[in-house]
Amino acid sequence: MSVQIGEVVDGKYRVLERLGAGGMGEVYKVEHTFLKAIRVIKVIRPQISEAADAHDRFLREAQLATKVQHPNVATLHDFSALPDGSHYMVWEYIEGENLAQVIRRRGILPAGESIQLAIQSLAGLEAIHRAGIIHRDISPENLMITGTDRVKIIDLGVAKAEQGDYAVTQTGMFVGKLRYSSPEQLGFLQPGEKIDARADLYSLGVVLFEMLTGRPPFEATSPHQYFLQHAGGTNVQPLDLARVPDRLRPILARALERDRNRRFANAREFGDALEHVAARLPTQEDDTLRVTPLPAPLPAAAPTEIVAQPRARKRQTALFLVIALVMIVFGALVTWHYMSRPAPASAIVTNTIAAPKDTPASSVTVQVSPPPAPAPMPVPVPVPTSVPVPAPVVVAPVPVAPKKPAQKAAVTETEAPEEPLESETVPMYLEGGVGARNDSAIAAARERLHNVTRVALDARGDTDLVAQLRDRLAGLNLTVVDRADVIIRFYGTVTHLRFGRKMRAGEATILKNGRPIFRYQMKAEQYRVGDNPAEAFARVLSDVFR
Structure with a gap:
C-alpha cells in the first residue's frame, strides 16, 4: 500500500511525512488524530503479509512486542490489517539519528562511549528476549540514538523476510544485513537446532567491533563470500582483534565465536562483562583528550636565564636583602620590648611552683625557692610612653569540669533518621x-x-x-x-x-x-x-x- 501526504490511515493516523522505504514496505511519520501524538507507521507490503502463515506469525510476534516496556526499546503501539491485505505497525517516534549515521559522521567512536552504547543495547535486548522475541536484525541502522544519548532498539523483527535483506554498492562491496548475521542465521545449524537469542548477541558483537574500529570484523564482495566466512574450514578469514583495545579483545572474541555454545549465554552476562571493563577505565573521556605530562626542564635552562637577565636577578637579590634586614630589625624590637618588662612583684618564676596554704582557692601565688642573697636590681631601661606597662600577672587556676559523654543531636521531623544498627x-x-x-x-x-x-x-x-x-x-x-x-x-x-x-x-x-x-x-x-x-x-x- 502506498499512501499520500495528508491521507488518514485506518481512520486515525494522518500522514505527515514519508520517512523512507525498504524491502518490507514503507515508513511514514503520522499524527494520531484523536490523541495528537506523533507516531511512526510501517506499512508492510501485501505480498509479504499474504505469505504462508505470515498473518499468524505477525500477530503472534506483535502481541509479544507490546509486552516489552523498556527505556532502551522502541514501543509498539498498534498492529492491524488494512482492507487491501497489507499489515501495518505503529511505533514510537524517536527524535535522533541511528548508529549507522553516527559512525558515518564521526568515524571510530571512543572506547568508553562504545561500551556505554553497547551496554544500553544489551539492556534492551535482555527485555526483548525475556518477552520471547528474537530480534534477528541487530545492526547500526536499527539502533537509534536520541538527543539525550539514549539507545532505542527499533524494528523488533515482527515482519522479517526469510530470504534476508541486502544490497550491493557500486564498488561491489556487500553492505547488507548479512554482515551482521550470525552463522546460525545463515543456516549453519545442526539438524533439529533453532535460532535463539545468542544470534542477537553475535550481531551486537559485530556492531561493537565496528564502533571501535570503523569497520566490521568480516567483509565480502558478495553474499556467497559471507556464507564462506561462516562455513568454517581452512579458508576462513581469521578474526583480527589488533585494532580493538586490549581489555575488550577477550570479550569480543567470545561474542563473535562461530560456535554459539562458546558465546555469552545471555545479554545480562555480556553486559556484565562490559560493565566490568567500563568500571576499570581510567576515565570516561576520549583517549584523544588525555593530557600527556610535560617533560622535565633541561638543566641548561637555568644558566641561560641567568645570563639573559642579569639585572632582574640583581634586583631580586637586593629585594631579598631588604626583606631580611627588615625582619631582623623587627625581631630585635620585639625582643627588646619583652626584655624591658619589669617582673611582677607577686610572682617570681622558677622551676618550682607551689601554692601556699593560706592562698584563697580563687587565686594562686607563684612562690620560688629563697635565693641565698637578694638579686641585684637590673639597670632600669626607659620605657617609651607609647608602650603600656602590663599589670602584674596573677595566675588563676581554671577549674576543670568532669567530662560528660557526648550527646547525640536530637533528630527533628525534617531531618533524616540515623542509620539503624541492622543497616x-x-x-x-x-x-x-x-x-x-x-x-x-x-x-x-x-x-x-x-x-x-x-x-x-x-x-x-x-x-x-x-x-x-x-x-x-x-x-x-x-x-x-x-x-x-x-x-x-x-x-x-x-x-x-x-x-x-x-x-x-x-x-x-x-x-x-x-x-x-x-x-x-x-x-x-x-x-x-x-x-x-x-x-x-x-x-x-x-x-x-x-
Whole structure:
C-alpha cells in the first residue's frame, strides 16, 4: 500500500511525512488524530503479509512486542490489517539519528562511549528476549540514538523476510544485513537446532567491533563470500582483534565465536562483562583528550636565564636583602620590648611552683625557692610612653569540669533518621555491581513489597530528575501520595562537564513502616551516554514492583 501526504490511515493516523522505504514496505511519520501524538507507521507490503502463515506469525510476534516496556526499546503501539491485505505497525517516534549515521559522521567512536552504547543495547535486548522475541536484525541502522544519548532498539523483527535483506554498492562491496548475521542465521545449524537469542548477541558483537574500529570484523564482495566466512574450514578469514583495545579483545572474541555454545549465554552476562571493563577505565573521556605530562626542564635552562637577565636577578637579590634586614630589625624590637618588662612583684618564676596554704582557692601565688642573697636590681631601661606597662600577672587556676559523654543531636521531623544498627543487613543494589547480588536484592525487595500500589516519594536533588522519577512511578501503576506505609527516598544529580561528558550520582532507600528494606546506589562517575540516576533507579523499580 502506498499512501499520500495528508491521507488518514485506518481512520486515525494522518500522514505527515514519508520517512523512507525498504524491502518490507514503507515508513511514514503520522499524527494520531484523536490523541495528537506523533507516531511512526510501517506499512508492510501485501505480498509479504499474504505469505504462508505470515498473518499468524505477525500477530503472534506483535502481541509479544507490546509486552516489552523498556527505556532502551522502541514501543509498539498498534498492529492491524488494512482492507487491501497489507499489515501495518505503529511505533514510537524517536527524535535522533541511528548508529549507522553516527559512525558515518564521526568515524571510530571512543572506547568508553562504545561500551556505554553497547551496554544500553544489551539492556534492551535482555527485555526483548525475556518477552520471547528474537530480534534477528541487530545492526547500526536499527539502533537509534536520541538527543539525550539514549539507545532505542527499533524494528523488533515482527515482519522479517526469510530470504534476508541486502544490497550491493557500486564498488561491489556487500553492505547488507548479512554482515551482521550470525552463522546460525545463515543456516549453519545442526539438524533439529533453532535460532535463539545468542544470534542477537553475535550481531551486537559485530556492531561493537565496528564502533571501535570503523569497520566490521568480516567483509565480502558478495553474499556467497559471507556464507564462506561462516562455513568454517581452512579458508576462513581469521578474526583480527589488533585494532580493538586490549581489555575488550577477550570479550569480543567470545561474542563473535562461530560456535554459539562458546558465546555469552545471555545479554545480562555480556553486559556484565562490559560493565566490568567500563568500571576499570581510567576515565570516561576520549583517549584523544588525555593530557600527556610535560617533560622535565633541561638543566641548561637555568644558566641561560641567568645570563639573559642579569639585572632582574640583581634586583631580586637586593629585594631579598631588604626583606631580611627588615625582619631582623623587627625581631630585635620585639625582643627588646619583652626584655624591658619589669617582673611582677607577686610572682617570681622558677622551676618550682607551689601554692601556699593560706592562698584563697580563687587565686594562686607563684612562690620560688629563697635565693641565698637578694638579686641585684637590673639597670632600669626607659620605657617609651607609647608602650603600656602590663599589670602584674596573677595566675588563676581554671577549674576543670568532669567530662560528660557526648550527646547525640536530637533528630527533628525534617531531618533524616540515623542509620539503624541492622543497616548492614538491608539489601543493596549497586549500579554496575555484581549481577547475582543485585538480583538477590531485587528478589528480597519484591517479596517485601508484594501487592504495594501506594507509595510516598521523598525526592531531592536535581528537579528534572525528581520529575522524571515521579513520572516513571506513575508508569509502574504506583499511586504517589503524601503519606504511605512505603516511602521511597531518592537523591540524584547530573552535572554537565566539557566535551559532552557528564557526571552522575544517585542513591535511594525504600522504607516500609519506617524500616529500610532496600537500598540503591549509583556511585559518582563520568559518562557520555546512558541512564541518569532517576532513569536507572526507575529501571530497578520496574523489577521490584513487577
